[in-house]
Amino acid sequence: xxxxxxxxxxxxxxxxxxxxxxxxSNKKSSGDAANVTSxxxxxxxKTGNAIGDTAPDFHLASIGGAPISLADLRGQPxxxxxxxxxxxxxxxxxxxxxxxxxxxxxxxxxxxxxxxxDSLARTESGIKDFGIRYTIVRDADAGVARLYxxxxxxxxxxxxxxxxxxxxxxxxxxxxxxxxxxxxKEESSAQ
Numbered sequence: 001x002x003x004x005x006x007x008x009x010x011x012x013x014x015x016x017x018x019x020x021x022x023x024x025s026n027k028k029s030s031g032d033a034a035n036v037t038s039x040x041x042x043x044x045x046k047t048g049n050a051i052g053d054t055a056p057d058f059h060l061a062s063i064g065g066a067p068i069s070l071a072d073l074r075g076q077p078x079x080x081x082x083x084x085x086x087x088x089x090x091x092x093x094x095x096x097x098x099x100x101x102x103x104x105x106x107x108x109x110x111x112x113x114x115x116x117x118d119s120l121a122r123t124e125s126g127i128k129d130f131g132i133r134y135t136i137v138r139d140a141d142a143g144v145a146r147l148y149x150x151x152x153x154x155x156x157x158x159x160x161x162x163x164x165x166x167x168x169x170x171x172x173x174x175x176x177x178x179x180x181x182x183x184x185k186e187e188s189s190a191q
Contacts, residue, residue, distance in 0.1 A: 048149075048165070049148050049149050049157070049165055049168050050165065050168070051165055051166065051167070051168065052164060052165065053164070053165045054162075054163055054164055054165075055070060055080075055148075055157065055159050055163045055164070055165050056070070056144070056147035056148060057069065057070045057071070058070050058139075058143075058144040058147065060114070060137035060138060060139060060144060061137060061138065062135055062136065062137050063120075063123065063124065063127070063136050063137075063138070068112065068135070068137050070163055073110050073112065073159065073163065074161065074162065074163050075161050076108050076109065076110055076161055077108065077109045077110070077158070077159060077160055077161055077180060077183035077184060078109065078110040078111070078112060078158075078159040078163075079097075079100065079104075079109060079110070079111045079112070079156065079157070079158055079159075079180075080112050080114055080148075080156070080157040080159065081097055081111070081112070081113045081114065081134075081154055081155075081156055082114045082116055082139075082145055082148065082150045082153055082154060082155040082156075082157075083113055083114070083115060083116070083126075083153050083154050084115065084116050084117065084118055084126070084153045085115070085118045085122045085123060085125060085126025085129070085130075086118075086122075086126075087153045087154065089153070089154060090126075090130065090153050090154045091126075091129065091130050093154055093171070093172060094130035094131060094132055095131065096172050097111065097113070097132070097134060097172070098131065098132065098133045098134065100172070100176065100180075101133060101134035102133070103177075104180050104184075105134070107184055108184060109180055109183070109184065110135075111134040111135070112134070112135050112136075112137060113132060113134055113135065113136040113137070114136075114137055114138075114139050114144060114145070115136055115137070115138050115139065116139050116142050116145045116150065116153065117139070117140065117141070117142045117145075118138070120138065123136065123138055152170055154170065154171070155168070155169070155170055156168070156169055156170070156171065156172055156173075158176075158179060158180070158183065160183050160186060161183070161186070166179070166183065167179060
């Protein structure tokens, strides 16, 4: 095998390894409950995915074609779930997000699944296969995933009612009920 093809083969194997590692990442976020209850400094807020940053704006379409933007979520806490139809961890976690949506959407928390780069047919197949029962939008070109610096799936983002990032990680935090309850209380007391 000549040098060129050997280099291409090695680069391809490395890329596949990075993608698989990102999809199956079970790293816990270093965030704790204090991240949810502490109020970020609004004057110093910047756009990004770090705790306290203002979440990047986006405009996507739901599977049914309805437009959804970050502005539509403003005024209520939100949970964003970045996923792909080929990710086994995403499938494993889907029942937990269904439970979260069933429990917290009636209380005012929006749950929004953001499918990354799958075709419409593959997204619809993933929704059916995973049993997803919350709103899904498509990020066909991964532009929103890049804005949020998503490096693996699933990636979960909790936003407060001002769209400030309060949690960012690759798995649903074990203490998510306390985190969401705190965001709901914050919303109630701020109104």
